[in-house]
Amino acid sequence: MMLETATDTGKERFKTREMSLIGQAPAKELDVRMETRDLSVRYGQVKAVKSVSVPVYNKMVTALIGPSGCGKTTFLRALNRMHDLTRGAVITGKVLLDGNDIYHPKVNPVTIRRRIGMVFQKPTPFPTMSIFNNVVAGLRLVGIKDKKFLNEVCEKALTSAALFDEVKDRLSSPGGSLSGGQQQRLSIARALAIEPEVLLMDEPTSSLDPQSSARIEDLIHELKENYAIVIVTHNLQQAGRVSDYTGFFYLGELIEFGETEKIFTNPVNRKTEEYLTGKFG
C-alpha cells in the first residue's frame, strides 16, 4: 500500500515536471519604470547623445556598454537631471519616470534626484563625517531631524548595502576610515537612504579590487528585487553577469538594446559584435 502511494506521488510529480518542461515559458512581465524618447544631450556644438529611446524596466538591471566617449555616462546623468548643473548642456527629448516627464518645467530636480539615486565611479563618502551622518546626509538636507527615524533609515540602508554587520559597532567613525569597497557600499547606502525608485550606477566597481567588486555585484543582484537599476560599465563580463538588459552605445547613438543573453551570444548589429569581440573600443 505504501509502495502504491509512493509510486502514485512520484508519477504525479513527474507529470507536473513534464508539463512545466513542455509548456511555453510564461512571458516575463515587464514593467517600464523609466523611458527615454528621442533623448539628445548636446554640449555646445558637440552632440554627446543622439535621439536615444530606451526603456528601463522595474526590478531589472539595465547595463549600458560602449567604448570611452560613446555617451553612456552622459546618457546616465541625463536620467536624473544632473546636466542641470553643467554649463552649456542642452537636453532635448523626454525622460519619463512612471510616464511623467522629469524635464517638465514644473518638476523640481531635487525631487527627481530623490526618486532616482546615483552611485558614482569613485566612492564619495564625506571623509570626516561619521558613517551614520554619511548615510543620512540626504535626509538631513531635506530637513528630516527625527533621530529615531534617522536611526531606522541608517540601519535599513546599511543592511541593504550589505555593510551594516561590518560597521554597526563604529557608526561614529569617519567614512574615510573604511576600505575602498566599504566606502563604495557606504555610497550605495547613502543613495538608498533616500528611498529612491531607480538607482543609477556609473562604473561603481571600476576603482575596487575583485573581491569588493564581487560584493557590489552581489548587492546589485539583491537590490534589483526592489529597484530599477541602470549601470554603466566598461567591464563587459560584469555587464553580462549583473544585467538583464543591455544597451550598446557608440558615438552617442544607442546601436542595440535587448536581453543581455541575446546581446552577448547573438547580437544583431555588426558594430555590437565587433565591440564585444574586441575588434574596436
Added chain:
Amino acid sequence: MTAKKESAIESIRDKVERMSELVLAQLRELEELLNSGRLQLDKEKESRFFLNERTLDEYEIKISEEFINILSLHKPVASELRLVVACYRLSINLERIGDMSLKVLRVLSDINHQPALIEFIDEITNMLVMASSMVEKSLISFFNNDIGNAVWTLRNDDVVDEVNNKMIKKIIKKNRGTVSDSKTMSNFINIKIIVSNIERIADQATNIAEASIYYLRGEDIRHTDITDIESR
C-alpha cells in the same frame, strides 16, 4: 580581439578541422573497402585506421581542455562564443563518428565474405556513402559558413533512417523461418550492428549541422522540425 584570444580560437578551430579531415579519411577508407569487395584492410591501412582513431580521441581531449581554457581565460562572447561552443560540440560528434567507423570496420572484418553480408553489400555501401556525404556536407557548412549544406544534411537524416528501417525489414522478411544455425543468426546480427552504426554516423552528421547553424545563426534548432528551419 586580442592576439592571444585570436590565436586560442584559431587553435581550437584548427584542431576541429584536423579531426574532420581524419574522420572523412576514415569514412573514405570504409567506402573504398566496401566498393572493392575485399572487406578487409591490408595491415598497413588497418594500423593507420587504428592510429587515426587514437589521434581522434587525443584531439577530443585536447579540444575539451582548450575549450575550458578559452572560456575561463578569454571569456568569448557573440560569434566567438558560438564558434568555440560549436567546436566543442563538433569534437564530441567527430570522436563518436570515429568510434562508429572503427566498429563498422571490425564487424565487417568479422563477417568477411559471409553470404549474408554479400547479399546486403550494395545497400550497406549506399547507406555509408549517404552518411559520409552528410558528414562531409555538415562540415563544409561549418568551415565555409554555408547554411545550405547544413540544411541539406538535416533533410537527409530521414532518408538514411528510412534506408535503415527498410534494410532491417528486408533482413527479417528474407530470413523468416529460415535461419537454422547460430552462425547465420550471428551474421545477421552483425549486419544489423553495421547498419545501425552507419545510421548513427548520419545522426552525428545532423548534430554537426545543428552546431553549424548555431554558430552561423545563433539559433538552437535541436529537436526542431526541418520544415520550420527551412521556412525561417
